[in-house]
Amino acid sequence: ENDGRVYNFAAGPATLPANVVKKAQQDLYNWQGCGMSIMEMSHRGKEFLSVIQKAEADLRALLAIPDNYEVLFLQGGASTLFSAIPLNLCSPEDTADFIVTGSWGDKAYKEAQKYCKANLAWSGKATKYTSIPSSGSELKLTPGAKFVHVCANETIHGVEFKDWYPAVGEGTILVADMSSNFCSKPVDVSKFGVIYAGAQKNVGPSGVTIAIVRKDLVGGAQPTTPVMLDFKTHADNKSLYNTPPCFAIYMCGLVFEDLLHQGGLEAIARKNNDKAEILYRAIDGSDGFYKCPVEASVRSVMNVPFTMASPEMEAAFVKEAAGKGMVQLKGHRSVGGVRASIYNAMPRAGVEKLVALMKDFQARHQA
Numbered sequence: 594e595n596d597g598r599v600y601n602f603a604a605g606p607a608t609l610p611a612n613v614v615k616k617a618q619q620d621l622y623n624w625q626g627c628g629m630s631i632m633e634m635s636h637r638g639k640e641f642l643s644v645i646q647k648a649e650a651d652l653r654a655l656l657a658i659p660d661n662y663e664v665l666f667l668q669g670g671a672s673t674l675f676s677a678i679p680l681n682l683c684s685p686e687d688t689a690d691f692i693v694t695g696s697w698g699d700k701a702y703k704e705a706q707k708y709c710k711a712n713l714a715w716s717g718k719a720t721k722y723t724s725i726p727s728s729g730s731e732l733k734l735t736p737g738a739k740f741v742h743v744c745a746n747e748t749i750h751g752v753e754f755k756d757w758y759p760a761v762g763e764g765t766i767l768v769a770d771m772s773s774n775f776c777s778k779p780v781d782v783s784k785f786g787v788i789y790a791g792a793q794k795n796v797g798p799s800g801v802t803i804a805i806v807r808k809d810l811v812g813g814a815q816p817t818t819p820v821m822l823d824f825k826t827h828a829d830n831k832s833l834y835n836t837p838p839c840f841a842i843y844m845c846g847l848v849f850e851d852l853l854h855q856g857g858l859e860a861i862a863r864k865n866n867d868k869a870e871i872l873y874r875a876i877d878g879s880d881g882f883y884k885c886p887v888e889a890s891v892r893s894v895m896n897v898p899f900t901m902a903s904p905e906m907e908a909a910f911v912k913e914a915a916g917k918g919m920v921q922l923k924g925h926r927s928v929g930g931v932r933a934s935i936y937n938a939m940p941r942a943g944v945e946k947l948v949a950l951m952k953d954f955q956a957r958h959q960a
């Protein structure tokens with residue numbers, strides 16, 4: 594079953610496609626017959642240059658990234674972008690609006706307060722981050738704000754922006770943290786000034802953060818911006834200003850190639866929607882034995898949180914699942930419950946197996 598591997602429902606680092614991991618295993622010893630592993634070669638050599646260039650080209654093809662956008666491979670995690678975004682897009686006097694739909698958006702908002710005037714334009718905190726604004730009239734946007742920041746998918750709370758994004762005024766740009774739904778579906782990149790994502794959920798191992806930045810937004814960083822946080826540094830040097838996370842970039846490249854082979858992001862989105870539907874249907878059809886607190890229309894296709902009657906019962910479920918080869922189902926420490934992350938690389942069979950256990954567990958535990 595599953596090629597001798599468990600079904601890994603972790604939120605990140607997360608499961609990768611089995612064929613990609615197998616390919617990497619070979620390349621780790623001797624990459625394309627060059628006698629070195631991918632981890633041992635110079636980042637300036639022709640071998641690694643071909644790797645990073647192909648990774649970028651494949652990502653551009655997947656997301657149909659327009660030519661007036663840079664693709665940057667960065668370090669420091671998505672958390673570092675929480676500082677880099679205001680440092681690159683604002684002066685300390687400028688205002689930026691934050692739509693906070695969960696813990697990650699809240700972290701971005703708090704960090705930005707150090708570097709610009711950060712305004713809380715919407716918060717879902719009072720309702721425990723179970724919804725997303727559905728129209729612009731709910732937002733307290735600032736006229737003339739430099740940017741509006743959203744977290745496209747809140748990994749912990751399981752709320753996801755679907756088709757709707759706030760309309761921003763002329764001169765304001767939309768910035769999205771897509772860490773946990775990057776490349777899970779097609780996205781109209783041209784709607785955004787900056788899209789960024791830590792790779793370790795949907796497209797690779799930890800160690801690389803991808804930023805897609807409109808070219809006219811490069812070069813205006815605050816003067817005190819550390820050189821490593823300035824988008825211009827990385828744009829001018831094609832992500833090779835200093836030693837990049839070579840292995841992580843290589844792995845992302847394999848994943849991008851695999852996603853293209855699977856038919857691109859339309860095909861991937863269909864598979865992801867199908868998996869999510871199976872799981873939410875099981876939750877909603879359980880007569881309240883399992884509960885997902887998130888408003889139905891904005892439930893995440895990637896991270897599915899649910900609760901049961903007591904923390905003890907949840908712990909028993911998580912333990913039983915692990916015994917059956919379904920691991921990492923414990924909810925985030927800040928919210929508890931159970932969370933199934935079902936990223937691109939989670940096979941449908943993994944979700945079906947989880948649902949079968951949910952039904953069986955309910956039959957045995959329902960009062």
Ligand code: PLP
Nearest residue numbers: 670671672697748770772773791
């Ligand atoms: N943004 C989102 C939506 C995340 O899920 C995470 C990590 O889980 C982060 C940001 C932080 O990413 P990193 O650990 O790469 O700094």
